[in-house]
Amino acid sequence: MADQPMARAPSAPLAPSAGALARFFDGDVWHSFKQSPTAMVAAVIALVCVVCAVFAPWLAPHNPQDLASLQLMDARLPPAWVADGQARFPLGTDDQGRDILSALMYGARISLLVGLASVVLSVVLGVGLGLLAGFVGGRVDSFIMRVCDVMLSFPAILVALLIDGVGRAMFPDAHEALAFSVLILAISLTGWVQYARTVRGSTLVERQKDYVQAARVIGVSPLRIMRRHVLPNVLGPVLVLATIQIASAIITEATLSFLGVGVPPTSPSLGTLIRVGQDFLFSGEWWITVFPGLVLVMIALSVNLLGDWLRDALNPRLR
Amino acid sequence: MAAPLLEVQHLRVEFPTRRGTLLALDDVSFSIAPGEILGVVGESGAGKSLTGAAIIGLLEPPGRVAGGQILLDGQRIDNLPAEAMRKIRGKRIGAIFQDPLTSLNPLYTIGRQLIETIQVHLGLDAAAARARAVQLLQSTGIPAAGQRIDQYPHQFSGGMRQRVVIALALAAQPQLIVADEPTTALDVSIQAQIIALLKSLTKEQGAAVMLVTHDMGVIAETCDRVAVLYAGRVVEIGPVAAVIHSPAHPYTVGLMGSIPAMDQEREQLMQIDGAMPRLNAIPPGCAFHPRCPQAMDRCRSDRPDLLPAGATQAACWLHDSKVAA
Amino acid sequence: MLAFVIRRLFQALLVMLTVAFIAFMLFQYVGDPVTNLMGQDATAEQRARLRAELGLDQPFILQFAHFIGNAVQGEFGISLRQGRRVSELIAERFPATLELAAVAAVIGLALGVPLGVYAALRRGKAVSQLVMTVSLLGVSLPNFLIGILLILVFSVLLKWLPSFGRGDVVTIGAMSFGLLTWDGIKHLLLPAFTLALFPMALVLRLVRSEMLEVLRTDYIKFARARGLPDRSVYFGHALKNTLVPVITIAGLQLGGIIAFAIITETVFQWPGMGLLFIQAVQFADIPVMAAYLCLIALIFVVINLAVDLLYFAVDPRLRIERSGGH
Numbered sequence: 023m024a025d026q027p028m029a030r031a032p033s034a035p036l037a038p039s040a041g042a043l044a045r046f047f048d049g050d051v052w053h054s055f056k057q058s059p060t061a062m063v064a065a066v067i068a069l070v071c072v073v074c075a076v077f078a079p080w081l082a083p084h085n086p087q088d089l090a091s092l093q094l095m096d097a098r099l100p101p102a103w104v105a106d107g108q109a110r111f112p113l114g115t116d117d118q119g120r121d122i123l124s125a126l127m128y129g130a131r132i133s134l135l136v137g138l139a140s141v142v143l144s145v146v147l148g149v150g151l152g153l154l155a156g157f158v159g160g161r162v163d164s165f166i167m168r169v170c171d172v173m174l175s176f177p178a179i180l181v182a183l184l185i186d187g188v189g190r191a192m193f194p195d196a197h198e199a200l201a202f203s204v205l206i207l208a209i210s211l212t213g214w215v216q217y218a219r220t221v222r223g224s225t226l227v228e229r230q231k232d233y234v235q236a237a238r239v240i241g242v243s244p245l246r247i248m249r250r251h252v253l254p255n256v257l258g259p260v261l262v263l264a265t266i267q268i269a270s271a272i273i274t275e276a277t278l279s280f281l282g283v284g285v286p287p288t289s290p291s292l293g294t295l296i297r298v299g300q301d302f303l304f305s306g307e308w309w310i311t312v313f314p315g316l317v318l319v320m321i322a323l324s325v326n327l328l329g330d331w332l333r334d335a336l337n338p339r340l341r
Numbered sequence: 342m343a344a345p346l347l348e349v350q351h352l353r354v355e356f357p358t359r360r361g362t363l364l365a366l367d368d369v370s371f372s373i374a375p376g377e378i379l380g381v382v383g384e385s386g387a388g389k390s391l392t393g394a395a396i397i398g399l400l401e402p403p404g405r406v407a408g409g410q411i412l413l414d415g416q417r418i419d420n421l422p423a424e425a426m427r428k429i430r431g432k433r434i435g436a437i438f439q440d441p442l443t444s445l446n447p448l449y450t451i452g453r454q455l456i457e458t459i460q461v462h463l464g465l466d467a468a469a470a471r472a473r474a475v476q477l478l479q480s481t482g483i484p485a486a487g488q489r490i491d492q493y494p495h496q497f498s499g500g501m502r503q504r505v506v507i508a509l510a511l512a513a514q515p516q517l518i519v520a521d522e523p524t525t526a527l528d529v530s531i532q533a534q535i536i537a538l539l540k541s542l543t544k545e546q547g548a549a550v551m552l553v554t555h556d557m558g559v560i561a562e563t564c565d566r567v568a569v570l571y572a573g574r575v576v577e578i579g580p581v582a583a584v585i586h587s588p589a590h591p592y593t594v595g596l597m598g599s600i601p602a603m604d605q606e607r608e609q610l611m612q613i614d615g616a617m618p619r620l621n622a623i624p625p626g627c628a629f630h631p632r633c634p635q636a637m638d639r640c641r642s643d644r645p646d647l648l649p650a651g652a653t654q655a656a657c658w659l660h661d662s663k664v665a666a
Numbered sequence: 667m668l669a670f671v672i673r674r675l676f677q678a679l680l681v682m683l684t685v686a687f688i689a690f691m692l693f694q695y696v697g698d699p700v701t702n703l704m705g706q707d708a709t710a711e712q713r714a715r716l717r718a719e720l721g722l723d724q725p726f727i728l729q730f731a732h733f734i735g736n737a738v739q740g741e742f743g744i745s746l747r748q749g750r751r752v753s754e755l756i757a758e759r760f761p762a763t764l765e766l767a768a769v770a771a772v773i774g775l776a777l778g779v780p781l782g783v784y785a786a787l788r789r790g791k792a793v794s795q796l797v798m799t800v801s802l803l804g805v806s807l808p809n810f811l812i813g814i815l816l817i818l819v820f821s822v823l824l825k826w827l828p829s830f831g832r833g834d835v836v837t838i839g840a841m842s843f844g845l846l847t848w849d850g851i852k853h854l855l856l857p858a859f860t861l862a863l864f865p866m867a868l869v870l871r872l873v874r875s876e877m878l879e880v881l882r883t884d885y886i887k888f889a890r891a892r893g894l895p896d897r898s899v900y901f902g903h904a905l906k907n908t909l910v911p912v913i914t915i916a917g918l919q920l921g922g923i924i925a926f927a928i929i930t931e932t933v934f935q936w937p938g939m940g941l942l943f944i945q946a947v948q949f950a951d952i953p954v955m956a957a958y959l960c961l962i963a964l965i966f967v968v969i970n971l972a973v974d975l976l977y978f979a980v981d982p983r984l985r986i987e988r989s990g991g992h
Contacts, residue, residue: 191950
């Protein structure tokens with residue numbers, strides 16, 4: 023009856039989310055996570071990298087971007103455990119006296135930032151276009167799918183390079199923020215196709231279902247239908263894709279930066295560090311390029327493994 | 342009585358899994374005389390196909406023969422090294438599988454597949470092998486064999502493909518054919534033709550057949566004797582007419598009763614309550630006892646061997662002559 | 667089948683037109699088309715003349731047609747950075763990239779297919795596991811990092827192989843070959859391996875998984891049941907069925923190789939088209955970028971078409987013929 027209070031009234035605003043959290047830890051996904059040592063190791067590594075990156079300004083022993091603090095005397099020092107190394111610079115220094123460990127942290131920060139931003143943009147773009155294609159159908163759908171096909175037949179790196187190049191041509195004296203934006207746009211335009219296809223597929227399936235037809239008959243706006251019904255069904259695969267794509271976005275950014283057309287030189291990412299370090303390989307200063315390389319690989323591998331695990335965990339057929 | 346061509350003695354096939362070992366065939370014994378057609382009938386999962394696979398030595402790992410023997414012409418074949426077994430396959434024991442669509446390699450002409458088999462076993466040169474291949478195709482009733490020999494499997498209809506499969510199985514003139522549900526995937530109108538073909542060709546060559554199927558109609562038409570499998574065990578075996586008209590085991594009774602017959606007036610199809618037990622949940626004693634309308638106390642604890650029961654043999658305590666009725 | 671070919675050709679044409687359109691837009695609107703065509707050293711009169719010739723106030727379609735006309739003849743104007751004709755630059759650099767890509771493709775296939783077959787047949791054995799681990803690294807590590815790693819090991823530590831440039835080449839007609847000199851081969855090894863690792867790993871994993879699938883099919887079971895020897899079963903029946911789907915992927919990888927050559931050429935300073943393109947991107951050299959884009963698109967489209975046709979040739983099921991009766 024209307025005047026009966028609900029059996030379980032939320033006691034505090036926090037209670038519903040606490041319930042959701044409890045459900046998550048009880049659920050299949052967490053259980054599968056605990057059972058997979060690979061996933062746990064990958065998660066730990068990824069977490070460490072992310073924490074170091076995010077909190078770099080506080081965690082890093084030195085600030086590599088503070089040009090005033092650099093001393094040429096400290097240049098080209100090897101890692102602390104090799105003779106001539108100093109404990110002050112655990113992983114050695116580069117040719118300008120910058121601490122490699124700190125440079126790594128700041129570099130990872132940039133890499134992660136660009137990677138994440140690109141993926142978010144990719145997802146928004148891809149999901150949006152996928153929903154549009156699936157829902158509206160017809161020529162819009164055909165057109166979008168054609169574009170997808172063509173884009174898929176070109177390697178990502180080429181597309182990214184092209185957009186980056188055009189961006190540079192159009193804004194030759196761009197300042198940092200713009201350069202970053204162009205870069206993020208370039209990378210995100212290489213990744214959206216997967217999401218578009220997946221979402222379009224799901225949308226087409228859902229669109230046929232009775233409850234969607236019913237909603238349309240009542241007059242519910244297509245946007246609302248898409249948001250409330252199609253989207254939740256699609257989130258799983260999109261999440262898996264996004265996780266794997268973060269690794270690929272980070273690597274694409276690293277590649278672009280390595281090629282000299284990525285992040286601006288004032289904010290070096292891991293790719294930039296590797297590029298700079300390559301010149302010193304022959305003089306024996308291997309650490310300048312090897313450590314950034316290692317970190318890049320660690321991040322990419324751990325995120326990939328997490329994505330793989332997530333895909334298996336969310337796949338109802340494998341349970 | 343002539344010596345049997347094939348003897349299966351106390352065969353056990355098991356599948357080790359992470360959750361323990363599953364016994365898929367438990368003490369299965371039967372024999373096939375030269376030129377005889379033995380039907381092996383049972384529900385899905387009863388172990389019919391596994392028996393065939395064990396005989397030709399193509400059990401899918403991790404399945405393996407865990408006990409018993411298989412003898413061909415008095416010689417043990419279940420423990421032969423791989424190369425020796427390979428020589429027997431095709432040459433002395435042929436096999437036909439269920440789905441003609443997937444039994445043939447789609448990328449090779451049927452001629453190539455036939456000639457290859459002929460050359461491996463009969464050592465003929467290319468021209469002679471081809472001539473023999475055309476002859477084989479003709480004998481299986483494929484028209485214009487001389488031209489069709491160069492066509493690909495997808496250019497044949499289902500029934501035609503199964504004829505090609507039969508030709509392939511008979512190419513080296515084996516003594517025994519293991520036919521695993523050869524007509525299940527075919528249209529009903531074609532089934533009769535294929536069965537008739539199989540019967541006539543094997544009779545011509547004097548080959549014995551182990552015909553595995555779940556279709557009692559085919560059994561009735563074709564076989565000399567029939568073995569009924571249930572939960573990996575033989576529950577009844579005997580001449581076809583006897584098993585069909587006077588079944589001795591309650592399961593067989595139920596099977597025969599559940600076949601609709603045009604000359605009987607019945608309002609409902611007879612059915613056996615319950616379902617065949619899963620491999621990891623086989624009851625002790627007689628595997629059929631939970632569903633058996635005539636189950637006795639003894640059936641729950643002691644597993645019956647095959648006992649003589651009139652014209653057939655049945656693994657059922659009802660026919661234990663030592664027990665007073 | 668003819669209908670199929672015509673349809674694919676039409677699609678290819680459509681893609682080329684789209685790419686040409688993009689290139690055209692770059693040419694006209696990003697930077698100055700006159701400068702793009704004449705270079706920065708042209709005089710004011712020359713510019714005026716060209717402007718009139720180009721008819722920059724003419725309808726869009728005409729300008730586009732003009733552009734296509736030029737493009738088809740390979741005329742893409744003057745490189746902003748180097749002041750030379752783009753077509754000359756590309757012709758100069760193309761052989762280097764072609765040689766690198768070809769050698770990488772051969773290595774990728776020659777190693778990938780046999781190793782994949784081995785990994786499928788000897789599944790679970792130690793060497794097999796090792797091969798699979800290496801292939802995992804091959805698909806996950808970025809191209810440039812592999813290159814640097816190889817340089818570190820083979821050039822810096824072991825000092826066996828050089829790490830940049832092309833070494834001695836022999837020029838025959840329009841094509842130059844490093845393969846014909848010992849020095850050239852030494853210079854070719856590291857870059858070719860770097861470029862080959864990803865496609866090799868991909869092909870390896872694909873061949874292995876396809877082969878495992880094929881080995882589970884009924885026709886393989888039937889082949890064994892007929893007593894065919896292992897060699898015929900594995901390398902006669904199974905391998906052929908495995909390779910059919912692999913052809914498509916392998917063919918497409920060829921396109922990928924040419925694109926990834928950009929990175930490899932940068933790592934090793936290999937004087938090819940890829941390096942040219944990167945330098946063009948760094949300097950916003952539009953004519954070179956546009957030309958490279960069109961050329962790459964052409965190569966991709968041709969490869970795609972060739973792979974489709976190859977598929978037809980290999981899989982008899984795709985050839986629509988009248989089937990026989992019952």
